[in-house]
Amino acid sequence: MLASQIGYYSLILGLLFSFLLCVVSAKDFNKNKGVNQNILTLSFLQLMFVVVSFLSLILSFTNSDFSNETVFNNSHTTKPLFYKISGTWGNHEGSLLLWLLVLTLFIFIFLIKSREQPKKYRILTLLFQQIIIIGFFLFVLMTSNPFNYLFPIPQEGLGLNPILQDPALAIHPPILYLGYVGSSIIFSSSLAAVTQNYISKEWAQHIKKWVLVSWIFLTIGIMLGSIWAYYELGWGGFWFWDPVENVSLMPWLTLTALLHCILILERRVALTSWVVMLSITTFMLSMCGTFLVRSGILNSVHTFANDPARGIFILVFLFVLIFLSLGIFFLFHKENNKNLNNFFWLSKETSVLVNNWFMMYFLSVILIGTVYPIFLDVISTEKISVGPPFYQKLIAPFLVPFLLFMVFGPKLKWIKSKIENKKSLIIFSIISVILTFSILKNLTTDLLFYTVLISAAFLLFFSTLKELFVKKFNNISQVIAHLGFSMFILAILFNNILSSEIISNIKVGEKYSYNKSEIFFEKIKEKKESNYNSIVGYFKITDETGKIVQLKPEIRIYNQPRIITSEADIKTTFLEDKFLVMNLVKGDEYFNVRYQVKPFMLMIWISVLLLSLGGLIGLFKKKYEK
């Protein structure tokens, strides 16, 4: 109870400090000295207030203080301590408090890290960021206060949705938010840079770090969510083109585009307006993501029950920010295109532009696929959904030119270039095509299309691999990231082609045979844990080669809230995953069993990690070479 009050009042104090910061920094703006030390102190104190507030919410959770409404709704005394803590941000109110925490943390780090930057630019960034922070403070305090008081105090909480009680999902939101909120710094800083006419090489060098940081966190955050969906939801896939997944992918695409554009800006001070537009768009898409997920507008299988009043607040806030940023952009922006005169088609600049074109194309596909059903629902009564085939059909063919450009693009030089090493490229292409064809020959019906697509991916794989060895760690971050991307594409394509699935209803003691394989349902055992009972199924699977694998999927019956979940059992090896999930349909006779063999799942995760490793190296490298 005390903790809740401390938390609530420090939130209000944090809001007051926002206003204070605005006033002090506005006063300081025209003084000639450096940034007033007080501003730093105030920003630090604001951060501390939010930290205190966040800690007191965690404390309420660990103490199972059910006088707090958020705790009551999302926790339970029998829940393990780890999930009591992760439950803090596993709900709407707590997750917004986390947003706020990261917002204030990032602006503080920004102030410390930007000492060499011009004073006015720093102060303006702080001001823009404070506008966002105030918006979020008001949002939390008005519509989703995590410290609401309940009386009489309930004896027991409602518990956290069991599918959220999972280690991957415990760290997924914080990491994703670091990525989302990192884009808010890029947003504020690019607006500040526009007003100060400071979009320059120095600015690019300095903001590139923030772009990289957000990009890395966003990449890993999306991956964690995907890993979670893979083993927890029991559908045996890792990406469903579900609206909630799409909204996290959209800012990733613009951020990736921005990452490449910043390089041009850094070298050649070109594309300034495009960089600013991308910065604005990225943050808007991050906000949209929060809005769409939290408002309940999205018709998604991921949607949790929630409250429409919040949606309206975020929508209004979003529009304010959009008008503000576009207004600033058109009022202050001066195009700076001295360099446009020496422009040649065959250059690194063009290849980055091509990259951006593809990113924008993928973005519009996903945006339309996600928003169109909402739009149609608003203007008519028609209810539709857009399935995975839509995205696959529109994205897969475009991957071919995209991959080919990734082969050639990075080899080009700035300003003017010609293609070198033609011989090795030709050899690599021939190897790729032959390799792909010999692998695919008997595997797929759509031979031509897949051969072309996979050959392109192999070509990228080989040529970046060669780069890695030949160039001796020149440009290593880009090479590793691109290598990761080529492996990613290869892994998902082969996974897609080679996966096999058996679904059947089996009784205990029965066997199910197909081809030369066999699934034997040996027995079930019951198990009791502190917050759930579980039924463990023992399965013996004999594959074509006669190898026997034992898999033990579980059905968990959680006591609070009363929800049944299936825990898939997955045997992961380097080359393939064996995935088995079972489900009780009715009574206890038949179990609905889904068995999948999924090749290269591990490779998918590794390649995404490689992608982010590339970003990480870029972050610590002093300067971008060639």
Add this chain to the structure above:
Amino acid sequence: MYGKKVKLRFLFLTLILISIILSIFLILQSLKDNVIYFQSPSEIKSLIELDKKKVRIGGMVKKQSISITSNEVNFVITDFKNEINVIYSGAVPNLFAEEKGVVAEGFLKDRNYFLATKILAKHDENYMPPEVKEAIGDK
């Protein structure tokens, strides 16, 4: 006549414009082929012509209607006015149970039989898909 800069800009703009128009056209075209309409059992009863395309049907799983064999799960979706029989072989989500909301995706055999290819999962026992809520009239 014009400077190189102006020419270049013009070329750029045309290229961008053309590619925008083309991609939007492409996206909308395939959107038309790939959307899945949502219908309630009553809407299906009143259909004049059966759609060959994939549809989604939502409502409640009727009480005592689930029957299960080794390769099929059959049940009845009702919106308390009309019903439709669903024939399904595939994986069943956790929260699938009698007298709970459900959304099934698949093809209509006729006005009384629906061959489902997928049953959609939900994550939250309190959550009812908005379409289902509407289809059963907020019961």
